[in-house]
Structures are given as C-alpha cells and as structure tokens.
Amino acid sequence: xxxxxxxxxxxxxxxxxxxxxxxxxxxxxxxxxxxxxxRHWIFVGVEPEIAEPGDCLTVDIGPHAIVxxxxxDMALNAxxxxxxxxxxxxxxxxxxxxxxxxxxxxxxxxxxxxxxLFAGHMPKGFxxxxxxxxxxHVRSLAGLIFVCLADEPPADFAxxxxxxxxxxxxxxxxxxxxxxxxxxxxxxxxxxxxxNNRECYHCSxxxxxxxxxxxxxxxxxxxxxxxxEASAARFHALVDTLHGEWENIxxxxxxxxxxxxxxxxxxTERLPLEDAGESETLDTRVACRKLLGGxxxxxxxxxxxxxxxxxxxxxxxxxxxxxxxxxxxxxTALLRTTWLVHQDAVEGIDYEKDxxxxxxxxxxxxxxxxxxxxxxGVRTSGYQPxxxxxxxxxxxxxxxxxxxxxxxxxxxx
Amino acid sequence: MSDAAIFxxxxxxxxxxxxxxxxxxxxxxxxxxxxxxxxxxxxxxCGTCKCKLVSGEVDMKHQGGIRPKExxxxxxxxxxxxxxxxLVIEK
Numbered sequence: 001x002x003x004x005x006x007x008x009x010x011x012x013x014x015x016x017x018x019x020x021x022x023x024x025x026x027x028x029x030x031x032x033x034x035x036x037x038x039r040h041w042i043f044v045g046v047e048p049e050i051a052e053p054g055d056c057l058t059v060d061i062g063p064h065a066i067v068x069x070x071x072x073d074m075a076l077n078a079x080x081x082x083x084x085x086x087x088x089x090x091x092x093x094x095x096x097x098x099x100x101x102x103x104x105x106x107x108x109x110x111x112x113x114x115x116x117l118f119a120g121h122m123p124k125g126f127x128x129x130x131x132x133x134x135x136x137h138v139r140s141l142a143g144l145i146f147v148c149l150a151d152e153p154p155a156d157f158a159x160x161x162x163x164x165x166x167x168x169x170x171x172x173x174x175x176x177x178x179x180x181x182x183x184x185x186x187x188x189x190x191x192x193x194x195x196n197n198r199e200c201y202h203c204s205x206x207x208x209x210x211x212x213x214x215x216x217x218x219x220x221x222x223x224x225x226x227x228x229e230a231s232a233a234r235f236h237a238l239v240d241t242l243h244g245e246w247e248n249i250x251x252x253x254x255x256x257x258x259x260x261x262x263x264x265x266x267x268t269e270r271l272p273l274e275d276a277g278e279s280e281t282l283d284t285r286v287a288c289r290k291l292l293g294g295x296x297x298x299x300x301x302x303x304x305x306x307x308x309x310x311x312x313x314x315x316x317x318x319x320x321x322x323x324x325x326x327x328x329x330x331x332t333a334l335l336r337t338t339w340l341v342h343q344d345a346v347e348g349i350d351y352e353k354d355x356x357x358x359x360x361x362x363x364x365x366x367x368x369x370x371x372x373x374x375x376x377g378v379r380t381s382g383y384q385p386x387x388x389x390x391x392x393x394x395x396x397x398x399x400x401x402x403x404x405x406x407x408x409x410x411x412x413x
Numbered sequence: 414m415s416d417a418a419i420f421x422x423x424x425x426x427x428x429x430x431x432x433x434x435x436x437x438x439x440x441x442x443x444x445x446x447x448x449x450x451x452x453x454x455x456x457x458x459c460g461t462c463k464c465k466l467v468s469g470e471v472d473m474k475h476q477g478g479i480r481p482k483e484x485x486x487x488x489x490x491x492x493x494x495x496x497x498x499x500l501v502i503e504k
Binding site: 052053054072097098099100102106107109111117118120 | 453454456458459460461475476477478479480482483
C-alpha cells in the first residue's frame with residue numbers, strides 16, 4: 001500500500017541495512033524515481049561523448065527520457081526527449097549527431113537549444129514559442145555531465161564544482177576520448193549496486209584483480225589484527241606522504257567528505273595504489289603511455305570521486321573510469337562503465353584495450369554477482385535488516401543516511 | 414521571364430533525368446517532374462530531403478538542417494539548393 005511505503009523512511013534503523021521493500025517494492029521505486037532521481041543532480045555521461053556541435057547523448061531514467069546536446073556555440077543543453085506535438089520519442093540512439101532535432105513522426109524541427117523552429121501544417125496563430133522542448137538542467141563538472149529534472153535544482157552543485165575542480169582539472173576530461181563503454185544489467189535494486197560500491201569489506205574475498213592495485217583501507221576498511229594493523233599504518237603513512245607530494249605539484253588530493261551532509265552529496269580522495277602505484281591495472285602500471293592533460297608523473301594513485309545518488313569515478317594519470325547507475329525495475333538496474341584515455345592516444349600503440357579494461361571489467365562482473373546474491377536474499381522471508389560494520393561500512397551507512405534524508409525531505413515537501 | 418541557364422539533374426538510382434533552371438531549387442524541379450522525394454519544411458531546417466550529391470555543384474542556402482561534416486561527405490538539401498552545373502543525385 002502506498003501509505004505504508006511512505007512511512008518506511010521515517011522508521012529506518014540507523015546503522016542497519018534498509019528494510020526489504022526498499023530493494024523490492026515497485027512503489028518505492030516510484031518514490032526513488034520521483035524524489036531521488038527526479039530532484040537531484042544525476043551523473044549521465046562525460047563531455048567527450050558529445051564533443052562536437054550537433055552531438056546528442058540520450059539517457060533514460062525510469063519515466064524520464066533525456067537528451068543532452070552540444071550546440072553550435074559549444075554550450076550543453078538538455079531536454080526531455082519527447083516531441084511537443086504527439087509525444088513521440090525524438091532521438092533513439094544513445095549517441096548521434098544532428099543538424100536540428102527533427103521528430104521522426106511529423107518532422108517537427110527543434111534547434112539544439114530546444115526552440116521549435118518548424119512545425120508544418122499548423123494553423124495561423126500557432127505559437128511555436130510555446131512548444132519548445134521541455135528543458136532539463138545540465139551542468140558540466142570539469143567534463144562530467146550532470147542533469148537535474150527538478151524545476152529548482154539543488155543550489156549546492158556550485159559548491160561541489162568549486163571544491164572538486166582542482167581535483168578533476170589535472171585529468172582534463174574534455175580532451176579525453178571514450179576508449180570503451182560497458183553496460184551491465186545488475187540483478188538487483190539500484191541501491192544494492194550503490195551500497196556495494198561504498199565499501200571494500202568485500203574486496204579481499206571477491207576482487208583478486210582489483211586488489212592487485214588498490215588498498216582496501218582507502219575505502220573505509222579498518223582491518224583488525226597485528227599484521228593488518230601494520231598494513232593499515234603503512235597505508236596511512238603513504239597517504240600522508242603522497243598527498244603532500246601530489247599537492248606540491250598542483251594535484252589536489254586530500255579527502256573531502258560531504259556524502260551525508262549536503263543535498264548534492266559527494267566525497268573525494270586521491271588514494272595511493274600498490275606496487276608501482278600508477279594505475280588500476282593488473283600490473284599496477286599505466287595502461288596508456290600518453291598521460292592525461294599536462295600530467296608528467298605516472299604515479300598519481302587513483303582519485304576516487306563518489307556522488308549521491310548514482311555515480312563513482314576513478315581518475316589516474318593515464319586513464320579514467322566512470323560509473324553511472326540507473327534504476328530499471330525495482331529489482332534491476334543499469335550499470336554503465338566508461339573508460340577514457342587521452343584523445344590522441346592510439347589503440348594498439350599507446351594502449352591495449354584488453355589491458356585497459358581488464359580490472360574493472362572483471363570487478364564489475366564480480367560485483368554484479370554479489371548484487372544478485374544480495375537481491376536474492378533480501379526478497380526472501382528470512383531477511384531482516386542487518387548491522388553495518390562501523391569500521392568498514394561507514395560509507396554505506398552515509399549512503400543510506402543521505403538517501404533516507406532526501407526521501408523524507410521529498411515526502412515532507 | 415527568366416533566361417537563366419537550364420541544367421540537367423540525373424537521379425542515379427531511378428534513372429530519371431529532369432531539367433532545373435539556375436534560379437529554381439532542385440526539390441521543386443524534381444517534384445514538378447513527378448519525382449517523389451521526401452520533404453517537409455522546404456526551407457533547409459528539417460533535413461528531411463537530404464540526398465547524396467554524386468556530382469555537380471549547387472548553391473545551398475540552408476538553415477542548419479545539415480551539418481558541415483555531412484556537406485563534406487557529399488550530402489545536400491535539394492529544398493534550398495539551386496544548381497550551378499548539371500547534377501547527379503543518388504536517389
């Protein structure tokens with residue numbers, strides 16, 4: 001019952017996983033699509049996907065069909081991907097390049113700024129200016145594209161942009177190219193995918209490829225036992241040393257955490273990597289010889305950037321991996337992973353795609369399997385919310401706190 | 414009365430050949446000869462009539478219905494293009 005579902009956020013038990021309906025109930029999914037995905041800044045893609053005038057990027061988020069365009073002045077615009085005439089979907093492909101946005105049904109023709117320019121056979125007095133495409137807010141954060149469907153988007157995007165630009169700018173996203181993109185249908189609610197991303201409790205057991213380069217301690221994992229504590233001490237000493245070195249060369253690195261205390265929640269930190277320390281690859285060395293932007297140092301670890309509700313990103317000296325999650329049904333979600341290298345890097349010469357994507361291709365598959373296991377369990381009669389580890393799952397708790405707070409705010413409005 | 418030059422326009426797929434005056438847009442000449450070319454706006458906006466120009470030159474006055482890279486690839490809009498020579502169109 002709708003009434004029951006709307007009462008659930010207020011009774012969420014702090015420090016525990018969410019109640020089953022949050023992962024299974026289509027009525028909760030409707031709330032998520034309205035109050036979470038409909039009212040916050042949602043990461044949808046990267047500027048290199050729409051680098052040229054006329055380039056279009058479409059993304060579907062539940063009932064929201066969106067197209068982001070690059071106009072002839074190089075500005076980004078975003079609209080509902082639906083004709084103002086008979087409601088036909090305007091652009092089918094995920095990526096396209098157009099002169100104008102032309103409806104395939106009756107050729108109503110819109111500019112890349114959404115203005116209706118031509119509508120044949122309409123009567124005298126028909127006001128084209130009242131039938132432009134419905135706009136969606138769009139912002140680029142140093143090349144990461146976010147949209148917001150709300151009439152009044154959260155104003156604190158500007159604060160995130162100001163804080164994050166020194167971290168992202170050295171990687172020069174705008175002058176990257178997409179080397180590979182992978183879509184996975186996750187066999188679970190979108191929040192299970194996000195929660196899985198927000199801890200590395202599971203990493204040592206599940207991710208043999210990823211743990212060749214990353215330290216689990218960088219993701220809120222606090223090990224227990226003498227050997228593990230020694231390893232953690234070594235890690236934190238390394239973090240302090242490298243943060244100093246990196247910030248001295250203008251590469252912002254220190255932790256910022258607003259995962260649970262901002263409407264536009266985010267967290268960042270540049271984390272050391274194991275061994276050669278260069279990249280999230282099987283041999284911990286750069287996968288691409290041509291480094292990003294004006295970077296000259298390979299050993300820059302990996303900048304992690306997490307945004308609520310739907311993205312995370314890893315920025316290294318040689319490549320970038322971005323992850324976006326979109327709900328599909330109450331019990332499925334789309335995970336879209338995009339690998340970026342310098343726009344001048346040549347496959348087969350500067351990088352081998354198999355090597356570039358090996359770690360996250362394997363890790364995604366492992367995570368997807370874990371999401372499926374969680375989904376299989378939370379829908380059964382035996383499930384009851386379980387406790388998060390304060391040592392290792394603090395960031396998952398922050399995801400849940402943010403999510404429940406934003407649901408409550410939306411329900412109260 | 415115009416005494417402008419008359420050019421021949423050959424549609425390579427259908428084999429039709431029509432005449433088109435130098436002051437006439439290619440779409441109008443084709444329609445007048447009974448050719449069926451999809452079109453809508455007739456002012457270079459919507460791109461519905463976009464065709465491949467196999468050979469010849471036109472004076473095209475479009476309004477954004479075709480992108481520079483499409484023009485570079487040999488496409489044109491017959492609705493807003495006057496012939497500057499005999500033409501061969503892939504249609």
